[in-house]
Amino acid sequence: MTQPLIRIEGVSKTFGDTAAVDGVSLEIGAxxxxxxxxxxxxxxxxxxxxxxxxxxxxxxxxxxxxVDMAAVPPWRRPVNTVFQSYALFPHMTVAxxxxxxxKQDGMARTEIKARVEExxxxxxxxxYGGRKPNQLSGGQRQRVALARSLAKxxxxxxxxxxxxxxxxxxxxxxxxELAALQRRLGLAFIFVTHDQDEAMALxxxxxxxxxxxxxxxxxxxxxxxxxxxxxxxxxxxxxxxLGGRVAGRDxxxxxxxxxGMTLRALAPVDVSPGSEAWLAVRPENVTFxxxxxxxxxxGTVSAVAYVGGxxxxxxEVAGGMKLRxxxxxxxxxxxxxxxxxADVHVSWSAEAGVLLTR
Amino acid sequence: xxxxxxxxxFSVISAPMLWLAxxxxxxxVIVFAISLVAASDGQPPFASPLLMSNLTFDNYRLLVGDDLxxxxxxxxxxxxxxxxxxxxxxxxxxxxxxxxxxxxxRNGLLLLVVLPFWTSFLIRVYxxxxxLRPSGLINLALQGLGVIDQPLPLIANQFAVHLxxxxxxxxxxxxxxxxxxxxxxxxxxxxxFDLGCRPWRAFWRVTVPLSAPGIIAGxxxxxxxxxxxxxxxxLLGGPDTPMIGRxxxxxxxxxxxxxxxxxxxxxxLVALVGPIVVFQILERRGAES
Numbered sequence: 001m002t003q004p005l006i007r008i009e010g011v012s013k014t015f016g017d018t019a020a021v022d023g024v025s026l027e028i029g030a031x032x033x034x035x036x037x038x039x040x041x042x043x044x045x046x047x048x049x050x051x052x053x054x055x056x057x058x059x060x061x062x063x064x065x066x067v068d069m070a071a072v073p074p075w076r077r078p079v080n081t082v083f084q085s086y087a088l089f090p091h092m093t094v095a096x097x098x099x100x101x102x103k104q105d106g107m108a109r110t111e112i113k114a115r116v117e118e119x120x121x122x123x124x125x126x127x128y129g130g131r132k133p134n135q136l137s138g139g140q141r142q143r144v145a146l147a148r149s150l151a152k153x154x155x156x157x158x159x160x161x162x163x164x165x166x167x168x169x170x171x172x173x174x175x176x177e178l179a180a181l182q183r184r185l186g187l188a189f190i191f192v193t194h195d196q197d198e199a200m201a202l203x204x205x206x207x208x209x210x211x212x213x214x215x216x217x218x219x220x221x222x223x224x225x226x227x228x229x230x231x232x233x234x235x236x237x238x239x240x241x242l243g244g245r246v247a248g249r250d251x252x253x254x255x256x257x258x259x260g261m262t263l264r265a266l267a268p269v270d271v272s273p274g275s276e277a278w279l280a281v282r283p284e285n286v287t288f289x290x291x292x293x294x295x296x297x298x299g300t301v302s303a304v305a306y307v308g309g310x311x312x313x314x315x316e317v318a319g320g321m322k323l324r325x326x327x328x329x330x331x332x333x334x335x336x337x338x339x340x341x342a343d344v345h346v347s348w349s350a351e352a353g354v355l356l357t358r
Numbered sequence: 359x360x361x362x363x364x365x366x367x368f369s370v371i372s373a374p375m376l377w378l379a380x381x382x383x384x385x386x387v388i389v390f391a392i393s394l395v396a397a398s399d400g401q402p403p404f405a406s407p408l409l410m411s412n413l414t415f416d417n418y419r420l421l422v423g424d425d426l427x428x429x430x431x432x433x434x435x436x437x438x439x440x441x442x443x444x445x446x447x448x449x450x451x452x453x454x455x456x457x458x459x460x461x462x463x464r465n466g467l468l469l470l471v472v473l474p475f476w477t478s479f480l481i482r483v484y485x486x487x488x489x490l491r492p493s494g495l496i497n498l499a500l501q502g503l504g505v506i507d508q509p510l511p512l513i514a515n516q517f518a519v520h521l522x523x524x525x526x527x528x529x530x531x532x533x534x535x536x537x538x539x540x541x542x543x544x545x546x547x548x549x550x551f552d553l554g555c556r557p558w559r560a561f562w563r564v565t566v567p568l569s570a571p572g573i574i575a576g577x578x579x580x581x582x583x584x585x586x587x588x589x590x591x592x593l594l595g596g597p598d599t600p601m602i603g604r605x606x607x608x609x610x611x612x613x614x615x616x617x618x619x620x621x622x623x624x625x626x627l628v629a630l631v632g633p634i635v636v637f638q639i640l641e642r643r644g645a646e647s
Contacts, residue, residue, distance in 0.1 A: 054548050074551040087549035091567045100563075101553030152554065 005030040005156060005188050006051065010058030012212075013046050013207070020046040022212030023060070028190060030155070033182050035203035036192045039235065043212040044192045048158050051190065052081045065155050075104070080149035081158040084165070086141050088133040093337035094120070094144050100151045116136070119147040119302045139170045146178075150185070159191035163198060175201055196236045200224065208232050225282075226266070229358045232278040240286065240323050241356075242279045246271050253294075254349045259319040264294040265353030278356045283312065285352035286325035288336050293347040297323065311337060315346050372473030386627070393417050393620035404616050417621035427622065430600040431629070437591075437601065441523035442531075445580045446573065448524065453572075456532075457539040459634035468536070471529050483522060483593050490518055490594070514596030522590040523580075530579035538572025539565070549622065571641065578637050582630050602626055 004027035013021040021043040028034050036044040049055040050062060053074035062069040064079055080101070088097050095116050102112045120126050123143035133141055142162065149157060162178070163171045179202055182189045193199050199206050200220040208223060227233035230241050240275045244258030254267040256279050259343070264280045277328075282334045287293070299317035313325040323346055327336055338344045391407035396414060398405050405412040421427045456467045476481060489495050492509035500506045512518060542565065550560035566573075588603035595601065602622065609619035 053553055054547075054551070074548075075554045075556055081549070081552045083545050083549055085543065085545050085547040089546060089549070089564060100550070103561070104554035116589075130461065148553070 003030060005032075005065060006190075007061075007063040008047075008051075009061040009063070011047070011050060011057045011062060013043075013050060013055055013279075013308040015060045019043075019212045021050065021057075023058075024208060024212070024214055026214065026217070028156070028188060030188050031186045032190075033179070033202055033204045034188065034190045035199035035206045036190065037194070037196060037199040037203075037206050037236075038209035038215075039194060042209040044194075045160055045211045047209070048081075048160055048190065048192045051156075051159050052079060053077045054124055057318055078155040078211075079158055080152055080154040081160065082142075082145045082149050082162050086133075086145040086165075088141055088144055088148070088239050089134055092132075093129060094125065094131050094133070094136070097133070097144055098129075098148045098151050101148065105152070115151055119151045122150065123147045138166055139174060142166065142174060146181070154187070156190055159189060161192055161194070164193075164195070171198075173284050178202060186299035200236070208235060210235075218275065226354055227280060227356065230278055230280065230356055233354070233356065238324060238326075239280045242281075242321070244277060244279065245353075246273050246275050246277050248273050254355050256355060259317070259321065261297065261318075263353065264350035265355040266351060267355040271355060271357055275357070279353045281348050281353045283324040283326040284310075285348045286323060286346050287348065288313075288325065288327065288338055288344050288346060290345065291347065291349075293352075294350040296345060296347040296351060298343065298345050299323065301338050301340050304316055304337075304340050313338075315344060317346070386624075389620045390624050392617055393624050395617055397617050398613045403614050403618070417617045418625070420618060421621055421625055426600070427602075427605065430602045430605045431626070433600055434585045434587075434602040437519055437523070437599070438581050438587070441520050441527070441584050442577050442581040444520065444524045445528050445531040446577060449528055449576060450535055450573070452528075453532050453535035453539055456536055457542075461543065468533075471532050475529070480589065482526070483589055486518070486522055486525065487513065487593055490521075511638050513594060516599050518594035518596075518641070519591050519601075522594045523584050523587060526590065527580040527584060530583075531576035534575040534579065535569060535572040538569040538575075542568055574637055574640060578634065582634070585630060586626055 006026075006028040008024055008026040008028075011021060011024050012019055024043075024047060036047060038044045046055060050057055051064070053069065053072060069077060089100065092100065098116045098119050099112050102115055107115070116129060117126075120129055123146055124142055125140060125147065128136070128140065128144075133144065136144065144166070146162075163174050166174060175198065178189070182202075191202070203220060205218065206220055207217045208222050210231055216223055216232045219250065223232060224236050227236065227239070233239040233241060242256075242258045244256045244263070245302060247255040247257040247262060249255065250264065252266070253264040254277075256263045256265060256277055258279065263279055265281075271277055281295075297315075297317045299315040301313055302316040302322065303312075303314035305312045308329070310326050310328055313327065315323045315325060317323055325346055394414065394417070395405040395412045396416060397403055401432055407413065438503060452471070456464055456471075459467055467553045487494075489496075490512040492511075492513075494512070497506075497509040497514060500510065546564050546568070547560055550564045551557070557564065586603045586606075586608050591601040591604050592600050594606070595604070606619055606622045606626070609615050609622060613619075
């Protein structure tokens with residue numbers, strides 16, 4: 001990233017007494033597919049609206065393409081938005097919706113027509129220009145919204161929960177199309193979502209937001225595999241989180257004293273012995289097989305759920321705590337599936353656990 | 359649809375249908391029948407419309423022949439149209455402001471709009487007479503402040519009639535426009551801004567077209583009763599403001615020419631059904647799109 005397309009510097013937005021966005025700093029490059037991920041009320045949508053100019057920051061600075069956006073109203077910003085409700089103009093045709101932004105720029109009529117056709121092709125809606133929005137399906141409306149905001153060739157596209165209103169199957173399909181579109185246009189896509197699967201499937205980088213600030217920023221793999229807090233570990237996918245005290249160091253690993261056992265884990269940050277800490281391990285890294293892993297516990301299988309590709313187990317270990325384990329159902333792996341009530345050993349490698357300090 | 363639900367539908371629809379047939383259609387048929395006979399000195403004051411030999415179009419010929427009727431009708435339409443435009447110019451900003459007001463204030467503001475209805479319409483028009491007459495409050499106040507020497511001619515003219523109509527019918531303009539604006543998704547305006555539209559243009563390109571059903575409904579609700587208005591021109595108007603409602607009243611009660619009055623009423627009704635049909639067509643077109 002030589003020169004970031006968007007620079008957010010210490011931006012805050014307060015509504016009354018509550019800070020929706022609280023001192024966020026962030027840089028987004030041209031051509032990035034960037035996800036703002038978090039639970040509802042975490043400030044992700046407000047941050048997107050600040051970029052669009054639909055909200056003005058209480059503090060901080062937003063720079064887009066080298067220009068400070070402080071005095072730039074939404075109608076002059078080089079970004080366009082796909083709204084969650086799509087916000088298509090119901091009194092205009094599909095072509096009228098797509099042409100709307102172009103007309104504001106005073107583009108020539110023939111040029112507008114050509115651009116509208118180009119956009120309809122881009123979102124695979126050729127021949128739909130004369131329809132009204134209420135004559136379209138949800139997926140088609142979503143495409144019109146995309147075409148409308150791409151028509152002005154913005155420097156970045158802002159998407160507010162773009163797939164939330166679609167049913168599961170259509171959502172999967174639109175995910176693929178969105179990813180292809182973004183690659184083809186090479187445009188920065190910044191999208192807000194509460195759906196971690198969506199964020200991980202689409203984004204090249206994810207900012208996990210909580211209470212108005214960025215909890216963690218990184219690639220989907222980095223955020224998933226090395227979460228920096230219990231919140232992130234829990235919000236992205238499923239995680240076993242075991243609380244304890246740091247007992248010392250063993251080479252690259254830290255030792256955690258938890259429920260009378262010593263567990264080993266990677267530590268992304270330095271932790272002093274004796275301090276409170278948590279170990280997070282993903283269920284798919286917990287196994288019933290004996291592979292000589294450093295972390296071992298024994299317990300009883302208290303729940304089994306077969307969900308197709310994998311089975312989810314719950315194992316009650318010493319101290320009444322429950323560990324979750326996910327086991328593949330690939331053909332030939334049946335031997336490692338203990339029945340409900342079985343006494344089992346569970347284990348995971350030292351590398352699979354991440355030590356968290358918050 | 360099952361037979362049971364069809365029966366239910368019929369019974370639900372039949373009640374208002376019967377109501378309209380009993381209290382609108384049959385009186386109208388009677389009025390229309392009276393308009394087709396000559397006046398008489400007897401009791402009732404017209405020839406029996408049941409005899410074919412009595413039927414005549416003389417009353418309608420009178421309407422066309424005497425300039426008074428055409429003038430009064432044209433005058434009514436003109437005054438009603440001007441008043442409707444004034445109501446729109448006043449009512450749209452009011453409705454817009456109420457929609458934009460904080461949620462907690464909206465119901466209170468709407469209540470203020472309909473508050474005048476709690477007082478009799480007649481009393482409110484009389485109140486305007488007291489305010490507007492040469493020795494009325496407004497003239498006294500202006501003279502007291504030394505702004506004017508002679509009382510301003512505020513009453514018994516077109517100005518007073520317009521004022522009375524705008525004052526009386528404004529709520530009928532505000533309420534439907536409010537209802538239309540309230541349904542408007544604020545995200546549509548944000549989308550317009552986002553696509554490069556300045557606020558004033560966004561208002562014309564998005565807000566106004568999408569509140570058109572409210573504007574049309576409000577205009578009809580003001581225009582149609584205003585054309586036939588009788589009380590306001592009678593109390594606030596003067597000799598220069600003959601309105602068709604007043605002509606009708608005069609024919610009926612002063613001249614006791616029931617057939618002529620019935621012909622005026624029938625012609626008025628036919629003339630006013632026109633805009634309603636136009637509205638229905640527009641609305642159907644709106645529902646389709």
